[in-house]
Amino acid sequence: MNHGDDTETSRHDGTTSRYDGATERVFAARPPERGGSLARTWWGRAWLAALEDGALDGAQVRAGRRLARAGAVGAVSVRPGRVTAVVRDRDGTGQRADVLLAELSQGQWDRLLDLAVERSGDVAALLDGEMPPQLVEDAATAGIDLLPGLGELEASCGCGAWDHCGHTAALCYQVARLLDDDPFVLLLLRGRSPRAVLDDLQARGTAAAAPEPAVARPRRNGVDAAQAYAAVRPPLPAPPELPGQPGLPPSLDAETPPAAGVDPTALEFLAARTADEAHRMLAEALGGSTHACVELTAGQDAVRLAAGLAGTPRAFRTAVGQRLATGSGRTRDGLASAVRAWRYGGAAALSVLEEEWAVEGEAWARARSALESAWEDDERPVLRVRGNRWTVAGTSCQLRLDRDGRWWPYRKERGRWAPAGDAARDPATALATAMSFGDGEGDAQV
Template structure:
């Protein structure tokens, strides 16, 4: 079988003995429907009718490789992308030990790995040692969040073709798929090489480097093929020997959006990989927010902008849980009470619906919006009375209960916050106001089910109008 399914102009460029070609042979061997493979090639941007997605060259957005799996979001016919992935069994500890011992026994290969290269020559070495490094058709398992039950569906097929290109660009990704990161592999090869050579012998890197330098006419002090390392070493020595340090470079520009986390391994006894990715995404968003706030304060120095807001306020566990539920895209909405949302609520001893209501209040006004939800208070004379009078002047009849103004005929309410803003609420307990008494509508009756809804505003008429438009 070729490196890609047949089709004029659709086969990606992979040499026969390449990492990408080996992956594609296994993926296509596992496929049960060649038509879906053709659609996947188009989605991956390798065919003449390639789909255009978020990545620019196709519909596959930034594949992420982790232990035993590669995943990405693939844009299909709907606006929201699907989550596709391929799973691959990891090598056992015995297989890893056998493979790395075989590599360490070959100085040239060992030196290449220690220099950051992964030549295709390690494949026959692994095979001779009885370890199958490349995947077979029976090793790959596709999955996708789309309703198509194909094996694979077109979205997973697109990810498969994109993975072939990824492996050609970075072969170390295959070792990560098999269970070991590049740094762990190099560390173990170095240890095995040193143990094999003995304390007084040269390391595999030096022996291979010297042999290569002699073949190339060099002095043996560089890398496998050139003398860049000695020059870099001399440059570093000169820099650190100087008493005057050059100024630090300008900081890199702030990214437009927070980056997504990598793929976390799913290991026995370890925290849930999806939960770790969820928290890492939140940490990235908060880090970007903090950097943005600092940059704004630096730009505003001399204009009175510094210190106007706290980029990362000190929150209680409950408040931080509400913030997370309100700001993370996977946890928003009254109807999105997923298993992760319910687990988040249980972690703080709350009901999922209670957390959803609190998250809605947080989206209205952060800690101030949550305070309006959680406690009624008696505002002093001033803005509250003026707001009530403005509504009465427009013919809007409202009952009053502490800081709450409740419409007499409609299931809407305004709550006045200590920050001087008005927070709109809607009663979600029934189909309409018919048959309810006024006591049910003052926020204290058992029939009332008030939900924060719509943006807050400094003007009560504006807040009430925004609620009515929703």
């Protein structure tokens, strides 16, 4: 791919313009960002992981994060293969920063769009500002890396740095914010404008709906195989349509008293949750999903069921929640914290809440390196470590490391540690999430 400089336009009003034969989108500069994560979505965090895991100098990445938070990144130009902005240092000096990403080939685009058109939900998700995980996974299986991987974000800056400097790192952090709002920015970087993608998807959908022309098959001695098969086995019926909502389980309200040890309230709840799960599995099957089910322990399944109590009547929620807490060996408050963790990250987040383990060997070396590169020496908080838990001295914040190397934010509430947000690869991002966690975001009521 040619990454040479092109003729730039002077439009910085956020509109779409033509850029030397390829579509360009220009996004206005953003105000400073105080606290919180610079990437909210999973695809925005994946973009930052490509920067943070691939940069050779962690200090430059930290400097870029500070510049991005300070609002030092000017208007951002996005076009196929390149994103550009002027980034100003603290003294006001501006440097042109470019980040390059390889465009997809014509063959890769054809395969990607064929995958997207097979499921209308993927297109709807993109239009709604979401990046469908299944599309990314299916594309990777087909040999197409939609999100950037380690070392794919190439840097070019007017300051002369040969790897990522503070200016290009700041630009990457700003792009993560743009991706949060509009995943089509990533598709444009990979080589196609939003309009071109949608037009191509519409054309493919129309072609798929058109009847196939009859094709004469060559005949040889004997019977045509397709005709023989159709004669002994009729075509399968069309798949069933997905019901608009889960089915209603039968009512257990009867004059006959329940048998000893049988709780009708609990049975009604389990029947309703089973109907919800069956509806979800049917939706995945009709959509072509092949996700394998993860087998949960009894304690994890109790938390999953408790997470489904939201929106149910208070008396019902109290009765079933108490049974789930008792059955899983938890207190009511403990179950509420477990439900909050589950909503942040399922079984993985629940393990971080309830398991403490010794960080040793290679895991310790990686954790120590991440903590040292996350802050400048004069900004690094004082951390007290016990197992996989780092508590920030003088605050009610804590970082917990999971076995995949991700950092989870925690805050102390009413004398106990509680989850405070999604995991992050960068401990500074996780700590910022913990610091900005609102007091009103308490445990789920179960």
